[in-house]
Amino acid sequence: MAxxxxxxxxxxxxxxxxxxxxxxxxxxxxxAVIKANAYGHGAIAVAAALADLAPAFAVxxxxxxxxxxxxGIRQPILLLEGFFTADELPRILRHGYEIVLHSxxxxxxxAAFLAGxxxxxxxxxxxxxxxxxxxxxxxxxxxxxxVYRRLQTLPAIxxxxxxxxxxxxxxxxxxxxxxxxxxxxxLQQELDCPLSLANSPAIMGWPAARQxxxxxxxxxxxxxxxxxxxxxxxxxxxxxxxRSELISVRWLPAGEAVGYGARFVTQRPTRIGVVACGYxxxxxxxxxxxxxxxxxGVRCRLAGRVSMDMLTVDLSACPDAQVGDEVELxxxxxxxxxxxxxxxxxxxxxxxxxxxxxxxxxxxxDVQKVTDGxxxxxxxxxxx
Numbered sequence: 424m425a426x427x428x429x430x431x432x433x434x435x436x437x438x439x440x441x442x443x444x445x446x447x448x449x450x451x452x453x454x455a456v457i458k459a460n461a462y463g464h465g466a467i468a469v470a471a472a473l474a475d476l477a478p479a480f481a482v483x484x485x486x487x488x489x490x491x492x493x494x495g496i497r498q499p500i501l502l503l504e505g506f507f508t509a510d511e512l513p514r515i516l517r518h519g520y521e522i523v524l525h526s527x528x529x530x531x532x533x534a535a536f537l538a539g540x541x542x543x544x545x546x547x548x549x550x551x552x553x554x555x556x557x558x559x560x561x562x563x564x565x566x567x568x569x570v571y572r573r574l575q576t577l578p579a580i581x582x583x584x585x586x587x588x589x590x591x592x593x594x595x596x597x598x599x600x601x602x603x604x605x606x607x608x609x610l611q612q613e614l615d616c617p618l619s620l621a622n623s624p625a626i627m628g629w630p631a632a633r634q635x636x637x638x639x640x641x642x643x644x645x646x647x648x649x650x651x652x653x654x655x656x657x658x659x660x661x662x663x664x665x666r667s668e669l670i671s672v673r674w675l676p677a678g679e680a681v682g683y684g685a686r687f688v689t690q691r692p693t694r695i696g697v698v699a700c701g702y703x704x705x706x707x708x709x710x711x712x713x714x715x716x717x718x719x720g721v722r723c724r725l726a727g728r729v730s731m732d733m734l735t736v737d738l739s740a741c742p743d744a745q746v747g748d749e750v751e752l753x754x755x756x757x758x759x760x761x762x763x764x765x766x767x768x769x770x771x772x773x774x775x776x777x778x779x780x781x782x783x784x785x786x787x788x789d790v791q792k793v794t795d796g797x798x799x800x801x802x803x804x805x806x807x
Contacts, residue, residue, distance in 0.1 A: 427668035428700050430777060431754075432464050433786045434472040436645055436660035441476055443658055444639035447626050454501055454619075456640035457491075458483040463705075463774040464644060464663055465783045467494040472785075474498065479521075481638060485511050488520050501550060504560075505529055512536045516545045516579070523586065525552040525560040530570060537577050546581035549574055550619065553610060555603040557590040564606050571614050584617040584636065585610060592624035592632070593648050604631055624648040627655045646759050646770035663774060664754030665706075665781075669718065669746050671697035672738065681735050682727030687712060694738040695726060698750045703731040705777040706752060707766040710734075714765035717751040718744050725765075 445453050455477040461469035470480055470491055481501040482488050488500040505522045506512060509532040515522060524530060537547075551571055554561030562570050567585070574580050587607045591597035604620065611618045618635035623642040625632035628649055641648050645661035675695055681687045689695075696718065702708040706729055714725040716734075718741045726737040738744045753759040759770045766773070 425782075426699055427666075427670075428704060429666060429782050429784050430463075431664040431666065431784050431786055432468065433660070433662050433664070434468070435786070436662045437464075437469060437472055437643060438476060439660050440643050440645055440662070441473055441639065443655065444623075444626050444637055444642060445476070447621075447630075447633050447655075448637050449633060450635060452478065452635065453637040453639055454479040454481045455643060456481045456503075456638055457643075458487060458503060458640075459775045460487075462641065462644050462771065463777040465785075466491060467496070468783070468785055469643075470494070470496045470498075479636075485514060485520065488518070489514075492518055499548070506532075509536055516543070516547055519545070521548040521550060523550045523552050523560075524570075524574075525562070527562075530573070534573075534577055537579055540578060543579055545579055547579050548581045548584070550584045550586045553585060553587045553607060555587040555606040556599060557588050557603075559588065561587060564610060567610055568614060571616070582617065584619055585614065586619040586636075589620065589622060589625050589629075589632070592622060592629055593650050595628045595649065595653070600625070600629055600632070604629070608634075622648075628653055641771055641774075644774060646774070661753075661755045661758065663759070663777075665700075665752040665777070666754065667698050667700045667750045667752065669696045669744060669748045669750060670699050670733075672744060672746055680727075683730065684728055687727035687735075693726075694742065694744070696723075696736045696738045696744060696750075698734050698736060698752075699732070700734055700750075700752055701730045701732040703778065704781050705773070706734065707768065707773065707776070710762075710766045714762060715757060717757050719748050720751075720756065722757075 441455060455473050457466045457469050457480050460466050479499040481503050483503050499521055501521045503523050505524055552561040553567045554563055574583055589600055589603055591599040607620055621632040621637045623640050626637050626639055645659045647656040647659060673695055675689050675693050677689050677691045679689050681695055700706050708729045710725055710729055715722050716736050721741040723736045723738055723740050727735045751757050753762045759773055763770045763773050
């Protein structure tokens with residue numbers, strides 16, 4: 424019998440969440456962000472499941488894009504960090520990848536590459552990134568119009584979309600977001616070009632940002648990006664359910680320590696369960712005492728330090744639990760955001776940190792009929 428730890432991926436929930444994002448778009452356009460292996464859910468399977476809904480996908484780099492193309496994904500793919508070296512540009516042009524252009528050195532290398540082309544009917548779409556206040560990547564607002572107009576003079580350049588990234592969109596009381604919106608929207612009006620500004624928190628919490636191309640990321644996977652509850656938060660459906668089983672149950676008398684470092688000490692006779700899941704699977708080693716887990720649907724608490732392959736739980740709330748009983752580490756009944764709070768981190772970290780040795784099991788449901796049979800091939804190729 425295989426180790427019982429598995430990540431169940433509900434593709435119907437994924438599609439629901441994408442449609443929820445799409446419903447927020449006046450233009451009906453949303454590029455599905457599936458970087459970092461679709462936030463740990465499996466980029467190829469996620470792309471296949473959204474193939475009939477999403478007109479484009481976004482990834483971080485060319486390697487992630489190449490993986491999708493090799494699996495048969497045919498939608499346009501946006502490289503969110505653009506290119507890192509000029510030798511990627513022939514491949515980008517050949518596959519029709521769209522690129523985020525964020526720095527002067529990229530502009531110069533792109534111009535040199537395009538000037539050296541002999542004859543081509545290829546078109547390169549550019550997403551011109553503007554630094555409206557996050558100060559991470561992007562051209563200064565003052566120079567963006569000049570860069571835009573220079574791009575228009577280059578051969579093989581197709582559509583140019585203005586884009587930026589919001590620093591504080593998860594805080595609905597922040598004054599930073601309105602200021603960023605105003606800067607990019609003023610520039611867009613000057614240049615009269617397409618726009619993309621709204622990431623997941625902006626889609627859910629800032630209606631003024633819902634212009635042009637939306638970029639749903641974490642919300643696709645059912646985790647709210649907002650610090651406070653909001654109307655749409657309750658409509659998200661969790662996509663990943665990380666579940667395992669109890670592989671040992673034992674009684675310990677009062678005064679006994681559990682796990683590395685003897686951090687947890689029983690205060691009374693206590694049943695301790697051992698779960699097949701640890702930091703070698705991506706569950707955070709720094710999870711605090713009392714982090715919730717569900718045993719047979721009953722809330723129990725983490726007891727002791729997480730090991731590489733196992734973690735231990737206090738079964739006081741579930742006195743009838745036995746070896747083989749189901750444990751949910753996060754999922755529909757135990758939100759990943761709640762677990763993340765106990766681990767002093769965010770849901771993004773937990774989902775993207777799930778390691779390859781954890782099998783992904785795809786719940787196809789009605790998705791199977793819209794993926795032209797590709798999902799079976801995709802699932803067979805996923806790591807087990």
